[in-house]
Amino acid sequence: MLKRLTLSAEKAYLFLGNESKALEEVLVSQAVRETMEYDVVIVGAGPAGLSAAIRLKQLDENLEIVVLEKGSEVGAHILSGAVLDPSGLNRLIPDWKEKGAPLDVPVKEDNFYILGEAGQIRLPNSVMPPLMNNHGNYIVSMGNVCRWMAEQAEELGVEIFPGMACSELVYGKTGEVKGVVAGEFGKNPDGSIGDSYEPGMELHGKYILLSEGARGSLSKEVIEKFNLDAECDVPKFGIGMKEIWEVDPEVHNEGEVTHTLGWPLGFKNSGGSFVYHLNNNQVYVGYIVDLNYKNPFLSPYMEFQQFKHHPKIENLLRGGKRIAYGARAVTKGGLQSIPKATFPGGALLGCSAGLVNLPRIKGNHNAMNSGIEAAESVYSAISDGRSGDLLPDYDVNLRNGVVGKDLKKVRNVAPLNARFGPLGGLILGGFDMWFQTIFQFSLFGSLKHGKSDAASTESAEKHKEISYPKPDGSISFDRLTNVSFSMTNHEESQPCHLQLGNPEIPISVNLPQFSEPAQRYCPAGVYEVVQTEENSSRFVINFQNCVHCKTCDIKDPSQNITWVTPQGGDGPNYPNM
């Protein structure tokens, strides 16, 4: 399995620490980190990364391609709605039906409601812009679609290593990205080297494709290092939470898709729900809250739990069983927020570049299309004998090709939501999408997003605390009970992967100014402020519960939390999210 193995001597250090962390650094040995050479290294086995791998092999079966995935298996960290627009898959594997792709449930009914606390108004489908129509789309588990795509890739000869978190980038002599470090295991909680330390491997490639999804940790590093966001608007995100339910067959309607706005989030904050009926009496129930909310007392998780008590939803779930839970950030910046998508030695794919079409809540087709575009650009570069340089044609094709066209028509929806709230945004955004469908241009031009999600958080004194009803344990659940349904696991004796730039800030700044919102925005209850015996406050991070949604990295008002990869294989183990 190890091809063209070379050995690079790396210094390894033993840190002999005491409790005050004044570490004595002692060089103990010359640990060896294996180096494996590939044509292309792909980080992340989501729809973007797997599409790139498949297309590269379709173009040249002799290319050596590796895909590295931090989840314990492909699909374990994939969380999507998902209604899949199959346009990307049609392009990649036109005979996907014959090849047994798990697209078994065509959408047959599309509903859109505005909810009040006790009732709802249905918007007729005829007023919805044509691009919102789900006819021809499929309700899928993207986890299962990715598992199937991984099989297709392996049949073509792609090497896929799950359980391998890519924790560092490797830079070459001219500063280009030439590889990644993956599979480092066995560090002690203080960062020192443990008894079972494994230094991992360096995987080098002519090009490195980063397809880590929303707020990828290595993607964030290259965006900063190479100033890729110098000319784009700020990135925008939402937090999406999802449960899988098994419901009474009497109320199940395979192929039904429902989206809602309004209660309980109201019309000051943007967000809404999705309810997708797949097969086997299962229903995906989810809620997305835009992370530009101002009130630091808002809890996206509790909004989701409350939503399920709306009579329309409670009637569906009553007597049913919640069988899985998870959460993940979703990109919402669209066209204006796409950073330059290439850097020396590689490219950003899928939601690492932020390619979700917001009003459609769809990013999987764009993730696949970006994978295809990146693969075609890399193939042509390698065919010309190039390596380690920029892929400018990829960047151009992404913006001007199918992905750019898909995002262009909806580019003003997020800024209109931010300015006029979800109801005003619905009306003006709907008008803008209709207008562009007919006249091919927008009266608004291209609106800007304004503040980042972190900077949108206002001080606690400007807002009232929100008192959420206690979960009832049958329709709504507390966070920790729900996290146990994500099958999340982290080896406890490793460094905390939620790194504080300054450990004082949560208590000295965030608590007095923002009532430390991490206690509420984290959908897994990782962050707590506890009172000590001396009556002071202490910030506690229960990193074992982290479901890798990346919200803290995005929403912390002080931008003091950096999400880095824990040991490979740790994190959620989603079945069919």
Ligand SMILES: Cc1cc2nc3c(=O)[nH]c(=O)nc-3n(C[C@H](O)[C@H](O)[C@H](O)COP(=O)(O)OP(=O)(O)OC[C@H]3O[C@@H](n4cnc5c(N)ncnc54)[C@H](O)[C@@H]3O)c2cc1C
């Ligand atoms: C709640 C929710 C609902 C959605 N609904 C829909 C929908 O209905 N339809 C639709 O089309 N889109 C939907 N989307 C958007 C869609 O899921 C994304 O656009 C899509 O997942 C992006 O694909 P990707 O390949 O870029 O990233 P991802 O699917 O996030 O895959 C990234 C992969 O990379 C791995 N990874 C990340 N970092 C590393 C690392 N450093 N080392 C190794 N592995 C790493 C991750 O574990 C993961 O497996 C939804 C998103 C959310 C959150």
Ligand code: SF4
């Ligand atoms: S700690 Fe951060 S990444 Fe982990 S679940 Fe909480 S908000 Fe998400």
